[in-house]
Amino acid sequence: MAGRQRAKSSRKALAEAVKMPVKKDDVVVVITGADKGKRGRVIESFPEEGRIRVEKVNMVKKHQKPTQRQRQGGIIEKEAKIQVSNVQIYCSKCDKPVRVAHKPLEDGKKVRICRKCGEMLDVK
């Protein structure tokens, strides 16, 4: 881990809600950085920061103080946020990260589809 996480607070003022290309419960693949190639489900989305938290990606150790209930304290591992631009949506049909296209439905709603194979990515 390098010392890249310093210039944090100075950029906060510019924060504007980013239009997120992925959302909670999407399966994404990390395309850059230390966790490159890892696949996981989005567990939390932070549009103001343009960041997400992905299951089992970018795990950091956190020191937990001992509490009344839990005497030991100790170190727990937790997912840290990553830039949403560092991931791409995973298409199960292509079996790889893909670019997303938007397709309007008859009722005016839009769904996200795989730009390659046309598979619908909004499952529900």
Ligand SMILES: [Zn+2]
């Ligand atoms: Zn596909």
